[in-house]
Amino acid sequence: MNKLKMTICTATLAAALVALAAGSFATTPAVFQDGAKIYADKCAKCHKADGTGEAKYQKQGIEDMSNATWQKNHSDAKIAAAINNGVGDFMPAWKGKLKPAEVKAVVAHIRSLKK
Numbered sequence: 001m002n003k004l005k006m007t008i009c010t011a012t013l014a015a016a017l018v019a020l021a022a023g024s025f026a027t028t029p030a031v032f033q034d035g036a037k038i039y040a041d042k043c044a045k046c047h048k049a050d051g052t053g054e055a056k057y058q059k060q061g062i063e064d065m066s067n068a069t070w071q072k073n074h075s076d077a078k079i080a081a082a083i084n085n086g087v088g089d090f091m092p093a094w095k096g097k098l099k100p101a102e103v104k105a106v107v108a109h110i111r112s113l114k115k
Contacts, residue, residue: 035104038102038106046091051066051110057090065113066115076111080104083107
């Protein structure tokens, strides 16, 4: 009986590790909530809660991330790169400050802003 429990635990742990490595956790409701919270804490000051961008930053080139054309023209990888590396003189780089899963969650949240 103990051997069976050990086998089940090992298999469950292995499946969880494979899921984490594959990134399949990114679509869970908790991750979307995390993305919304991170966005609210770190991004909304300049990008606004709805992604349209503060007027004073629009003059400096901030784009409306809720715009369908913007969404179409920016891949998840491109958005993640902007988050990780920053943009120009105004948007800071978050690489090393946000975990890859957190960046992925923010990208998912940005996708949810589409009009």
